[in-house]
Amino acid sequence: MTSTVSRSGAVAADPMVPRTFTLLSTHADTRDTFTLELEPTDGVRLEFRAGQFTMLSAFGIGEVPISISGSPIEDGPLIHTIRSVGGVSNAIVTSAPGTQLGVRGPFGTSWDVTDAKGGDVVIITGGIGLAPLRPAILELLAERDQYNRVVLLYGARTPEDILFGDEMRKWADRLGMTVEVTVDNGPHGWKGRVGFVTQLISRASFDPAQTIALVCGPEVMMRASANELRQRGVPAGKIRLSMERNMKCGIGLCGHCQLREHFICADGPILTYEVLAPLMQKWEL
Amino acid sequence: MGTITEIKDYMPEHPFFKGLDPDLIEFLAGCARNVHFKEGEILFREGDKADTFYVIRKGRVAIQVHNPAGGGMIFDTADAGDVVGWTWLVPPYKWVFDASASEETSAVAFDGECLRGKCEADPAVGYALMNRVMLVMYDRLQAARMRLLDLYGTVGS
Numbered sequence: 219m220t221s222t223v224s225r226s227g228a229v230a231a232d233p234m235v236p237r238t239f240t241l242l243s244t245h246a247d248t249r250d251t252f253t254l255e256l257e258p259t260d261g262v263r264l265e266f267r268a269g270q271f272t273m274l275s276a277f278g279i280g281e282v283p284i285s286i287s288g289s290p291i292e293d294g295p296l297i298h299t300i301r302s303v304g305g306v307s308n309a310i311v312t313s314a315p316g317t318q319l320g321v322r323g324p325f326g327t328s329w330d331v332t333d334a335k336g337g338d339v340v341i342i343t344g345g346i347g348l349a350p351l352r353p354a355i356l357e358l359l360a361e362r363d364q365y366n367r368v369v370l371l372y373g374a375r376t377p378e379d380i381l382f383g384d385e386m387r388k389w390a391d392r393l394g395m396t397v398e399v400t401v402d403n404g405p406h407g408w409k410g411r412v413g414f415v416t417q418l419i420s421r422a423s424f425d426p427a428q429t430i431a432l433v434c435g436p437e438v439m440m441r442a443s444a445n446e447l448r449q450r451g452v453p454a455g456k457i458r459l460s461m462e463r464n465m466k467c468g469i470g471l472c473g474h475c476q477l478r479e480h481f482i483c484a485d486g487p488i489l490t491y492e493v494l495a496p497l498m499q500k501w502e503l
Numbered sequence: 504m505g506t507i508t509e510i511k512d513y514m515p516e517h518p519f520f521k522g523l524d525p526d527l528i529e530f531l532a533g534c535a536r537n538v539h540f541k542e543g544e545i546l547f548r549e550g551d552k553a554d555t556f557y558v559i560r561k562g563r564v565a566i567q568v569h570n571p572a573g574g575g576m577i578f579d580t581a582d583a584g585d586v587v588g589w590t591w592l593v594p595p596y597k598w599v600f601d602a603s604a605s606e607e608t609s610a611v612a613f614d615g616e617c618l619r620g621k622c623e624a625d626p627a628v629g630y631a632l633m634n635r636v637m638l639v640m641y642d643r644l645q646a647a648r649m650r651l652l653d654l655y656g657t658v659g660s
Binding site: 344345346373374375379402403404405406408409410411412413414416417421435436438439442 | 563565567573574575576577578579580582584605606642645646647649650652653654655656
């Protein structure tokens with residue numbers, strides 16, 4: 219178990235046994251996406267790094283992998299942003315305040331934005347992919363002066379599906395982040411941009427040679443974004459993608475999330491495009 | 504209205520014309536004029552004669568389709584650095600969508616018939632221009648294909 223602990227950064231005595239957390243509140247971000255605040259019943263804060271996930275369970279119903287969307291550097295409740303897409307996630311987001319939920323983890327690798335200091339950071343995301351990036355954004359903005367340009371390019375399905383809209387405005391207006399948002403379809407009267415998120419990459423202002431790129435979203439979108447970044451001249455080793463597979467154990471044992479030689483729950487979810495490029499193009503993987 | 508000199512000075516800075524031979528730019532500038540649109544102003548409507556090619560300098564243009572059930576849907580926007588309209592190249596030269604300014608917008612408007620005439624008269628001009636238009640069409644087609652997949656709406660995304 220020692221190697222598991224070092225790979226995932228988890229400190230739990232037994233990573234297969236969930237800790238209990240009490241649901242404090244649920245906030246509806248969009249029609250199907252909710253942000254939950256959870257408090258540990260034992261009072262011990264869950265330490266994590268930006269980009270890591272937990273296995274979150276509704277007791278008696280099931281367990282799902284959910285990225286942490288709160289700040290890794292500030293005290294406060296454990297925050298998860300969840301899209302209700304199935305039985306377990308629906309049970310979690312409809313739980314009443316006071317309900318006890320199970321939490322295993324945190325698991326997986328992190329965005330590790332510290333090595334971008336002195337350079338530019340470009341964040342490309344779509345849909346609920348913004349949630350796993352929020353901890354990295356909060357970490358970056360807490361030390362904004364350590365980075366050069368910080369650019370967020372975000373795509374959503376419609377204006378109603380834009381996640382953290384008010385917060386993105388704050389990041390842009392007060393915290394020195396360039397934020398560009400586009401939607402796939404806009405209703406009549408929509409004043410914002412309409413188009414696919416990859417179209418924002420060619421016009422974004424950053425120095426490709428001094429850039430770390432963080433990408434999270436549907437895999438097709440990540441592949442297209444990574445290819446566009448490569449065309450701009452960002453090295454594949456500096457493009458980090460957050461992968462999603464069928465995470466179960468969270469500690470690289472069960473093999474459900476295997477992507478050839480990688481266990482996404484433990485070796486990922488965040489891997490470089492240098493590692494992922496040959497794997498992402500294989501239909502069989 | 505801007506002068507031809509102002510337009511030909513600006514054109515090499517616009518991504519659509521960047522890298523194009525200066526003589527060719529000067530040649531094409533003869534078909535151009537500066538235009539401005541207030542927020543909400545219509546550039547063109549579906550069914551109208553498609554006689555203009557817009558090179559956006561500032562602002563945003565919404566390209567949309569009228570939908571009686573929903574009041575209209577915007578399926579693309581063009582910002583500074585983009586271009587609007589290639590229907591001036593395709594018979595019967597009638598717009599197939601509506602376009603309006605989402606905000607105060609400035610553009611260089613090229614007379615489509617004038618451009619077609621120059622392309623017909625000199626195939627080298629036509630080839631250079633078609634190459635540029637093709638890149639714009641390719642980019643929009645790729646983006647449209649991606650959006651067709653409805654990636655953010657798919658369960659598991």
